[in-house]
């Protein structure tokens with residue numbers, strides 16, 4: 001695995017407020033996503049993880065502040081260019097039950113295909129590689145509607161990888177996976193970020209795994225967003241304060257949450 005040699009920012013947010021016309025979800029946000037980093041966004045249900053991801057990917061307008069990607073304000077980047085910079089895997093992605101796995105993954109190539117959507121050899125290779133990386137080549141001819149939720153989650157991830165963007169955002173990519181496959185996918189994301197210099201940002205409830213595997217953690221809590229390394233977060237008392245203390249407690253010594 002190639003080791004990181006530099007930290008170069010690819011996405012920066014300054015004085016950002018996020019939310020909806022009737023609700024501020026979080027404000028005064030400053031963030032920096034570096035090249036080749038794996039970044040987890042954590043926080044309790046309803047804290048604002050999805051809202052943050054939607055805003056950082058240009059799918060939701062920020063209430064105020066600026067977001068820049070490769071030093072360019074996101075508002076000045078065309079939709080076409082944005083699709084070459086960012087790929088997104090959302091939890092409830094609409095998809096056709098009748099689409100073959102390889103067809104769904106090939107949709108990731110849309111930014112590069114001509115108006116007829118014809119795949120070049122480069123597109124076909126990118127699809128093949130993504131299927132191989134996720135170890136789902138054997139499912140390439142299966143209909144998406146016939147897959148388990150976990151298998152489908154891998155297919156969506158393959159589509160994002162086939163899109164070959166420097167930034168990948170995922171909303172809870174391991175939800176339907178068993179423990180082994182959760183670790184498989186997160187380790188794969190880490191390897192991918194290192195090998196290909198991609199920056200991968202994902203919202204997750206798997207705090208224990210995120211602390212072990214990620215370069216940076218973004219914590220969304222009580223209208224505030226804090227970015228720290230796992231070590232810094234463990235040494236702060238932010239994780240101890242994350243959940244009400246009646247049921248669960250963070251133990252800094254074991255770096256784990258434990259049931260009370």
Ligand SMILES: Nc1ncnc2c1ncn2[C@@H]1O[C@H](COP(=O)(O)OP(=O)(O)OP(=O)(O)O)[C@@H](O)[C@H]1O
Nearest residue numbers: 020023025043044045046047048049050051052203
């Ligand atoms: N379209 C919307 N309009 C108004 N408020 C919304 C909208 N979508 C979400 N919210 C509210 O914004 C807040 C943050 O929601 P968000 O979905 O970002 O949280 P989350 O951390 O992703 O939650 P979860 O872990 O449950 O998926 C919540 O109070 C939610 O009710």
